[in-house]
Amino acid sequence: KNEVEQSPQNLTAQEGEFITINCSYSVGISALHWLQQHPGGGIVSLFMLSSGKKKHGRLIATINIQEKHSSLHITASHPRDSAVYICAGNSGGSNYKLTFGKGTLLTVNP
């Protein structure tokens, strides 16, 4: 059983819709990463957060350490947001031994 679970696995939206992707983890973590992976494999780091909320453009990430839950929100979604979104937790070691979720495939239709 993966210690980091994402939902949904697949998500299809219309351009302009508000998107939420959820991440739950069963282990204690010191930081949680949200990553974006496009077809072909390249990964871009979107956020790293250990508490509260972070915002960058149309993207917002929140985390509740007590509830072991994080969400990634996309406002005013656009077809170029189509990608796989992955959350990954760092269990507190002094390195990047991250535990990854399986990813959420987001498709935004025009």
Next chain:
Amino acid sequence: ETGVTQSPTHLIKTRGQQVTLRCSSQSGHNTVSWYQQALGQGPQFIFQYYREEENGRGNFPPRFSGLQFPNYSSELNVNALELDDSALYLCASSPSGAGNSPLHFGNGTRLTVT
């Protein structure tokens, strides 16, 4: 600044062979982490190098080994390749080995073992 670059982009090897994958870190970054991503799965941590020393390892056998050079570039070596080693191999660099900085990923090397 240059980003993280990996080479080669694609590679086909035969079971039992050995392979070396390369990663050039982003300028100023002294930490490199390697991950294996099987098709349809999330990445899995292989190991991390900080200032030329391994400082963390995932659940991978010893035939997965690595090096980090004084310029902080890195290699991943896999001996005695198995079919299950077919995957996308990603490296990521960061300016700190403490696990508290965002990671910068390369585009990966897709390895196919036949």
